[in-house]
Amino acid sequence: MTQSIESPLSVDQARYRLQEGLAARGAVRGRLSGDQLMLVATHFGLGNGARPVLRGRLVATGPGSRLDYRLGWNRxxxxxxxxxxxxxxxxxxxxxxxxxxxxxxxxxxxxxxxxxxxxxxxxxxxxxxxxxxxYLSRDEAPMLRAWLEERLRP
Missing domain, CATH: 1.10.287 (Helix Hairpins)
Known part of the structure; x- marks a missing residue:
């Protein structure tokens, strides 16, 4: 199921804020290539294939932007x-x-x-x-959403 986060930022501004957040190398890791985004939340010392992976795309919407994304397993x-x-x-x-x-x-x-x-x-x-x-990764999907909202909704 596709979900969305609306942002008042332009696509370029949103891309910059996401890159900035990824460069910090915190609990959320991933990559941004053009308008395509892939994120994974990490818990240090815990790794499993069942953790959620967020895949999304930035879309221009007039003066702002929108991130359309899906959560799922690693392919x-x-x-x-x-x-x-x-x-x-x-x-x-x-x-x-x-x-x-x-x-x-x-x-x-x-x-x-x-x-x-x-x-x-x-x-x-x-x-x-x-x-x-x-179960161990149950808080990772909300963590990813919160991380995105923090960067896309200033």
Whole structure:
């Protein structure tokens, strides 16, 4: 979902204030390339792929400007997590389906049941890691918004 921050500053002034803030190397890091912005809030000693990444674009609006942005995961982290979850979910479905078929037909269901149990355990474990990472970074999205508003609304 795209969100916006309106600013009375021109695009050039907003760009300058954002660059100035990024040069300070504080808790918010990122890059500004032309009108494109990418920000990440950092907690020293804490790093995880589940932290929010803000991607935005400065747009001129008459005398002022507007930053249109989205919050999401790091794209590489999101792609790897999605692919991994897809493979493990397929293992879970295959193991569960084969277990059911073997139980119905009277065959040995031990191997497929173990596969399904391992896949379920893997999903729960990594899901817990991601949930924990999101919990630890829960204040980062509001921190990014506050940092932006401080610079774009003088």
């Amino acid at each position: 590489v982290f999101a792609a790897v997590a999605t692919a991994w979850a897809g493979v493990v979910a397929a293992m879970l479905l295959y193991g569960t389906g084969l277990t059911i078929v073997r139980l119905v037909t009277g065959g040995a269901a031990g191997g497929p049941a173990v596969l399904a149990a391992v896949a379920l355990g893997m999903l729960l474990f990594v899901g817990g890691l991601i949930a924990g990472g999101r």
